[in-house]
Amino acid sequence: MSETATTLSTEHRASRVDTRILLTRHGAWIALVLLILVNLAITPNFATWQTLNVNLTQVCTIVIVGVGMTLVIATGGIDLSVGALMAIAGALAPLIFLGKLFPLPHPAIGIALAFVIPVLATGALGWFNGWLVTHLRIQPIISTLVLFIAGRGIAQVFTNGNLQVFNLPSFQFIGLGRVFGIPFQAILMITIVGIAAWMLRRTVFGRQILAIGGNERAARLAGVPVASVKQRVYLISGLLSGVAGLIVIARNSAADANLVGLGMELDAIAAVAVGGTLLTGGRATVVGTLVGALIIQLVRYTLLANGVPDAAALVAKAAIIVLAVWLQRQSHR
Incomplete structure (x- = not known):
């Protein structure tokens, strides 16, 4: 083979490697930009505040739960209980x-406690997930499956399976309130993403x-308190699930233990995978989780806005996840 041909072959391989690196590192951002451009071209009224508001409010809870899921997955774990904790x-x-739980001396105290006690309760249950993983050495998928099954049952026992309807603006601000026209839940989401990043x-x-x-074994030998760190990430996941649960009921002006958080664990894992976090652990991007959630939401919105049935949107979401996992494998190689 001539020197010129060898040089061209080397440059071609280098170009392929550069393209692969670009796709694996920035593929989510590229996909998001392309989706926005496509929608600007084909979707009526896409570039409006109303459309932005709809898509933002749809992804807020997914991203908040996804932040906790990102931290858990980064340690090599998984948390299937997030939807039940939301309930x-x-x-x-x-x-x-x-x-209904205990007498209140003043309504304001009840509202304050309603923000604190449920989140602390779900945080404690998240810590329990971590305890099962670290002290009983149960695999994360099994440990969190316990609350995935029992958690929603606990919520149904609390409410006797009844829908709880309410009209309390001071509480509902977390899901319906706005600050300078921006949904408060979106501000909360960005704050959580920023702190976690x-x-x-x-x-x-x-x-x-x-x-x-x-490498958990190497981390332990290096003096990293593995059990403590793992318990804290499951605690954080539980706390954020509780916050997301409050946003959902505030937005709906009702609490239904049968539906709050239903399927959220799958949406959160999908956002994490599409965003570029390795599902095997060791590499994580919280901002990527935000981008991943936006991609999934925009794909669904694009299809629905252009007359495609919702079932097709589910198929498209599955295809996106498969593509994201494939890109992760290429990056790992």
């Missing part, structure tokens, strides 16, 4: 601010999370 938080809050990049705890997911 528990959603069931507890109305019982508290409506005075900073934590992963700039703190010892964040580096410990990635170290455990990359």
Whole structure:
């Protein structure tokens, strides 16, 4: 083979490698930009505040839960209980601010406690998931499956399976309120994403999370408190699930233990995978989870806005997940 042919072959291989790196590292951003451009071209009224508002409010809870899921997956784990924990938080809050759980000296106290107690309760249950994983050495998928099954039953017991309807603007602000025209839940979502992204990049705890997911045995030998870190990420996942549950019931002005958080674990995992976090652990991007959730939502919105049935949108979401996992494998290689 001539020197010129060898050079061209080497350049061709280098070009393929560069393209693969570009797709694996920035594929989610590229896909999001392309989706926006396609919608601007074919979807009526896409570039309106109303459309932005609809899509933002649809992804907020997925992203908030997805942040916790990202941290769990980064350690090499998984959390299937997030939807059930949302249902528990959603069931507890109305019982508290409506005075059904215990008498209230003042309505404002009930509202404050309705924000705090359900989130602390789901955080404690998240910690319990971590305890099962670290102390009983149960695989994460089995440990969190316990609350995936029992959690929604607990929420139904709290409410006797009844729909709880309410009209309490001071509580519903978390799901319906606006600050300078921006949905409060979107501001809360961005704040959570920003804090989590900073934590992963700039703190010892964040580096410990990635170290455990990359090589747990090596992390333990290096002095990383593996059990403590894992329990904390499951605790965080539980806390964020509780926040998401409160947003859902506030947005709907009702709490239904049968429906709150239903299927959320799958949506959160999908957002994490599409966003670029390795499902085997060791590499995580919280901002990528936000982008992944936006991609999935925009695909569904695009199809529905252009007359495609919702069933097709589900198929498209599955295809996106398969593509994301394939890109992850290419990146790993």
